Amino acid sequence: MRRLGWCAALLVLTTAAPVEAARIGEIADWNFGSQAARFFSLQDPSVRYALAGSMLLGLCCGLMGAFLVVRKLALMGDALSHAVLPGVALGFLWGMTKNPVAIFAGAVGAGLLGAVVVQWIRATTKHREDAALGFVLSSFFGVGIVLFTMIQNLPGGAKSGLDGFMFGQAAALGPEDVWLLAGVTVLALGAVGLFYKEYVLTSFDEGFARSLGWPVKLYHYSLMLLLAFAIVSALQAVGVVLVSAMLVIPAAAAFLLTDRMGAMLAWSAGFGMLAGAAGAFFSFTGRSLPTGPFMVLAAAGLFVLALLFAPRHGMVGRLWRRRSRAARIRRENTLKAIYHVMEDGGFREEVVAVGDVAARRRETEAGARRGVAELQRAGLATEEGGRVAFTPEGWQRACEIVRNHRLWELYLTNAAQLAPDHVHDDAEVIEHMLGDETVRRLERRLNYARRDPHGKLIPGLADLAAGAPPSGRAAGCAEKGAA
């Protein structure tokens, strides 16, 4: 009886704007704080059911959704969630009551039929997957709408409360719905736990799984069955239209956070539960608004956070890494230019003019000064009166870059038989990326050569360790070599 009441309230709220205004006027004493307190104290049984149900459905949808996302079946979830509608209506027609078992059975049957029809259209017509999914989604939904409107026009059908299935109302969840959700969740957890290896392999490398002789189709349809279970049990709380969001959005957020399937399942289930709880909370405190949309918005918020701040795949992290790499390459190019200017002067001077660096870099003096200022901030060089000098770290880094560049040029001419005048551009890129280990191997391979293809000296370990250009030392290695 209470559920019918909720559904009637929802109907009034969502279908008739003037009536809604009157209602809000009535509940002028409505107060966010007291509603929130009621929610968090969990005294109200309807709050307990709504919260438990929402979190269970988030968990269940998150698990199934993770497989959908990695199998690139996200829109299959969308299609199936619409396709269950006629099954819901038929389940209701069975006894003209909202019998959870009949509705569950009808909806699962309709969902599986939808999955089969998608497969069938793809196999026997030239239509692609998108058309097949669109067909199942919309025509099944059409059948559902026909049945729903028939039920509403039947005697006693107007108060069927089936509208709750459209946008979802977690507050309408009763104990039997929560038990159903719990059962489905346990089933999904059990299936994924028992056949984890099989599901992961068929998801990522179907061809290999088939070559092992595994029944790939069986795994596919068992996953579709679990998916139908998850969709149907979530209908009451999220509604037909938005179930697919609870399947896909938490899983997509998890997909951005990790590269491992196990971790992704955990994140996805966690996000789903979080979104479910948030949806139940907002729906409860916000004048009993429909739950589904709030859950979806909460999940979308989590997705946006993941999209921005995921450590490896997030946009902010990527942008930061790209910018810091660009800054490092800029610094290293300036260091190299200073080195070249010094080298051209035979390392007689320990300092070089910023103007010479600018000429070497083929840029304006202001640009060179900015570059030098960046070096100063990084503690790689000092500047006074338009003249730059390396710090010990700066000298070492400059030597490394020049060494990388020249080693690579030598390697390309020796090993790849490139002409010496073709190797510079390539070395210009690779010099910033070579790690210590690669450099050691290059040196070994080139027999610790001292000169690059253009006859320039390759800075060695002694130069690196010296901490200053040869002019600052009594007898520089580089100068000795040059002599």
Place this chain on the structure above:
Amino acid sequence: MVQPWTEDFMVSFWIVVMGFLVVATCGLVGTYLLLRRMALVGDAISHSILFGLVVAFMIFRSGGTMVMFVAAVATGLLTVGIIEFIHRQSRVKTDAAICIAFTTLFAAGVVLLSVAEVKGPVHLDAECVLYGEIAFVPLDPAVEVFGLVLGPAPVVRIAGVLIGLLVLAAVFYKELLVTSFDPALAKSLGIRVGIWHYGLMAVLSIVIVSVFEAVGAILAVAMLVVPPMFAAQLSDRLPVRFALVFLHAALSSLVGYQLSVWLNCSPAGAMVVVGALLFLLAWAVTRPRRAALPDWTAPS
């Protein structure tokens, strides 16, 4: 069976005419969507358009056809933009990106709809989003031009859109054809593929918003997808497909309306059911010629 026609001919007439125009208009755009394998982008835009309409009517309080069209185009392009943004900026695949974009916008639309009082030329509420209100179309005030009574406003609007669409399809027949079938060739011919893509999305948004009130968000997808599939099943030639779409529109609207009278159910839903049955019929008729028996061992 003939009672609705004898009793109140004009009501039945306008419902069937509206149904025909809706299916024909959607089917025309849908034909190009099907060729471009973008059927589900139609699904996405038809959901997210709710958000655009609610926001537009909250801003402008009331608005005419132009507000509606501008809101629709903006939302449609926003949806496509979000999908492309997610796809480009992260490793999330397009299918998941589509799902994320439209469900989020739809959810935002439903929330706004339930907290704000929305009044506009389109009567928006939850029922309309789901079922469509094609049965109320004859009740809309009639449009008069130079003293000539044309018909209810939504019918006139969708008829205008259909005529505009036919003109566009005729004028830009070659460009649409080549960008749909062979984007690489189009590029080499100097046709800006991107512009045609976004142009089609804008037209799609206008079509969806014009039919939104009559058939709702989800049944609009059926109108976009099913008639072109029916036509593609029977012919490979584009002009023939257009003709078949019109045939499909006429049959599904007329038979669908009769079905809805008979079953006492939503006319829009019944038209979709008849449309789907027509596709199944075409499928059954042509299957032996087009493909071998279903390959049950095919990878899923």
